[in-house]
Amino acid sequence: MFLKNIYTRGYRNLxxxxxxxxxxxxxxxxxxxxxxxxxxxxxxxxxSGRSFRTRHEAQLIRRGEESASAxxxxxxxxxxxxxxxxxxxxxxxGLIKRMYYQGMEVSKASEFLGIFHAVLFTxxxxxLIKGVPEExxxxxxxxxxxxxxxxxYFLNEYLRILSQKNSYLKKAAYIQNPDFDYLDVLNExxxxxxxxxxxxxxxxxxxxxxxxxxxYNKLSGSKEELNxxxxxxxKRDFSDSEYTEKKMFDIYRADRDSEIKNGRTMHGPHKDxxxxxxxxxxxxxxxxxxxxxxxxxxxxxxxxFAARTFAxxxxxxxxxxxxxxxxxxxxxxxxxxxxxxxxxxxLGELDYQRRTYITSIIRDKQAxxxxxxxxxxxxxxxxxxVKVEDGIYYPDTxxxxxxx
Numbered sequence: 001m002f003l004k005n006i007y008t009r010g011y012r013n014l015x016x017x018x019x020x021x022x023x024x025x026x027x028x029x030x031x032x033x034x035x036x037x038x039x040x041x042x043x044x045x046x047x048s049g050r051s052f053r054t055r056h057e058a059q060l061i062r063r064g065e066e067s068a069s070a071x072x073x074x075x076x077x078x079x080x081x082x083x084x085x086x087x088x089x090x091x092x093x094g095l096i097k098r099m100y101y102q103g104m105e106v107s108k109a110s111e112f113l114g115i116f117h118a119v120l121f122t123x124x125x126x127x128l129i130k131g132v133p134e135e136x137x138x139x140x141x142x143x144x145x146x147x148x149x150x151x152x153y154f155l156n157e158y159l160r161i162l163s164q165k166n167s168y169l170k171k172a173a174y175i176q177n178p179d180f181d182y183l184d185v186l187n188e189x190x191x192x193x194x195x196x197x198x199x200x201x202x203x204x205x206x207x208x209x210x211x212x213x214x215x216y217n218k219l220s221g222s223k224e225e226l227n228x229x230x231x232x233x234x235k236r237d238f239s240d241s242e243y244t245e246k247k248m249f250d251i252y253r254a255d256r257d258s259e260i261k262n263g264r265t266m267h268g269p270h271k272d273x274x275x276x277x278x279x280x281x282x283x284x285x286x287x288x289x290x291x292x293x294x295x296x297x298x299x300x301x302x303x304x305f306a307a308r309t310f311a312x313x314x315x316x317x318x319x320x321x322x323x324x325x326x327x328x329x330x331x332x333x334x335x336x337x338x339x340x341x342x343x344x345x346x347l348g349e350l351d352y353q354r355r356t357y358i359t360s361i362i363r364d365k366q367a368x369x370x371x372x373x374x375x376x377x378x379x380x381x382x383x384x385x386v387k388v389e390d391g392i393y394y395p396d397t398x399x400x401x402x403x404x
């Protein structure tokens with residue numbers, strides 16, 4: 001699969017135009033605010049169903065315009081696939097968004113997701129390491145929504161029941177005899193959806209673990225290792241859905257008094273986290289490297305290695321890159337094809353060695369890279385480069401492209 005082109009009309013500052021893309025590395029270069037990040041945002045929308053820069057999609061419509069549209073063409077077989085989105089501002093109804101696949105309107109997000117896969121890196125992704133658990137949950141949810149659209153259903157179902165339960169808990173504090181049977185019904189439904197989310201997330205993190213460790217090891221020059229661990233209140237083998245569902249129901253019941261007192265659900269996937277930690281590579285008695293981590297270590301045991309607390313800025317950036325490239329490998333493992341890598345403002349922050357290694361990773365995959373100075377790419381051979389200026393694309397006529 002590769003992304004053949006992106007068409008935009010009225011989208012942010014981008015002119016009405018098509019950007020032709022090719023297998024391998026596609027470089028977008030130009031000054032800040034030229035439209036490079038807007039292009040990546042547009043492409044990523046078709047993978048995630050949302051903007052990574054704003055929750056208010058009305059902002060995607062160019063100022064002074066009433067509507068915007070975007071369309072991509074994907075090539076994975078002899079038949080091209082087309083996806084498109086339109087946004088229109090309505091004074092009475094607000095923003096009206098419509099999504100289409102092969103010209104047919106799609107009503108559910110789960111039907112739109114999973115068609116086009118992309119992995120995104122932006123400077124803001126450092127929040128994945130340094131930020132609150134919500135950032136890491138969002139990372140898992142967006143990745144899983146692309147890879148297994150069924151996940152979207154259970155995530156929405158969990159959030160719907162959670163909202164319903166929390167609404168009742170807020171009222172229950174002022175009711176003399178709360179309806180515990182009603183709470184049990186909600187807890188049963190919540191535990192069922194929670195068990196699916198926990199199993200899917202933990203499976204994703206388990207796959208992520210092996211790939212990210214390998215990438216980080218190379219980025220660090222084999223001096224350090226990266227590890228990730230899914231943390232849930234159930235604290236056991238997450239692959240056993242029946243156990244997890246029962247465990248979650250028992251936790252909800254045990255939390256009943258504190259939940260009523262606080263007016264919210266205290267535990268569950270909406271509180272889970274993904275621990276990211278780094279340590280120096282250790283060696284055994286024979287001088288061979290081995291991991292200092294084991295799967296049964298507790299949060300307390302590994303807190304001394306937490307990347308959010310003890311890692312340097314460079315280590316954190318390398319950790320995010322390793323996780324992103326590992327996400328691509330998980331995508332290939334689950335779908336049979338690599339995603340498109342969207343790398344925003346990445347090269348300028350890395351030393352030559354890391355830039356060279358990253359270029360070698362994505363050379364045989366499709367990547368769209370944005371930067372201010374195209375000389376930041378170590379090897380400009382076999383690269384399609386496009387200058388972006390005031391929202392307009394100017395392909396370099398001398399750049400190398402390989403058409404497939």
